[in-house]
Amino acid sequence: MDDSFDDDGVMTVPLLREFARIGKRVRETGRVRIALRTETAEERVAQTLRRDAVEVERVPVGRELAPGEPIPVPRHDPDGTYVVPVLEEVLVVERRLVLREEVRLRPSATEEVVEHTVTLRRQRAEVSRDPA
Numbered sequence: 001m002d003d004s005f006d007d008d009g010v011m012t013v014p015l016l017r018e019f020a021r022i023g024k025r026v027r028e029t030g031r032v033r034i035a036l037r038t039e040t041a042e043e044r045v046a047q048t049l050r051r052d053a054v055e056v057e058r059v060p061v062g063r064e065l066a067p068g069e070p071i072p073v074p075r076h077d078p079d080g081t082y083v084v085p086v087l088e089e090v091l092v093v094e095r096r097l098v099l100r101e102e103v104r105l106r107p108s109a110t111e112e113v114v115e116h117t118v119t120l121r122r123q124r125a126e127v128s129r130d131p132a
Contacts (some may be wrong), residue, residue: 005011063073072085 074084076082
């Protein structure tokens with residue numbers, strides 16, 4: 001009897017299945033060499049540059065602001081000058097004479113007779129001549 005049949009006479013047919021296994025491998029197929037070279041070349045370029053300058057002029061003023069006068073602010077003069085006021089706060093100590101009060105003196109005179117007993121001394125000089 002064939003091994004494909006069992007005791008009951010049933011034939012068993014094995015079914016096979018294949019699986020594909022996909023993988024990757026790194027394989028060197030060649031090499032390259034890269035060399036870098038730097039070259040220089042002179043080139044003439046032109047560019048217009050602007051330079052701004054400011055002239056500073058200090059003008060002494062030395063004026064005290066009047067009471068109620070507004071604080072000066074920066075301004076542009078017609079000639080293009082930008083004027084920046086420089087302010088200084090100054091402590092002012094002031095001495096003033098203040099009339100606090102008056103003391104008034106009114107002279108008055110009264111007369112009064114006063115009697116006291118006093119001891120007075122008096123010297124007298126007596127002059128006499130001796131007869132010759």
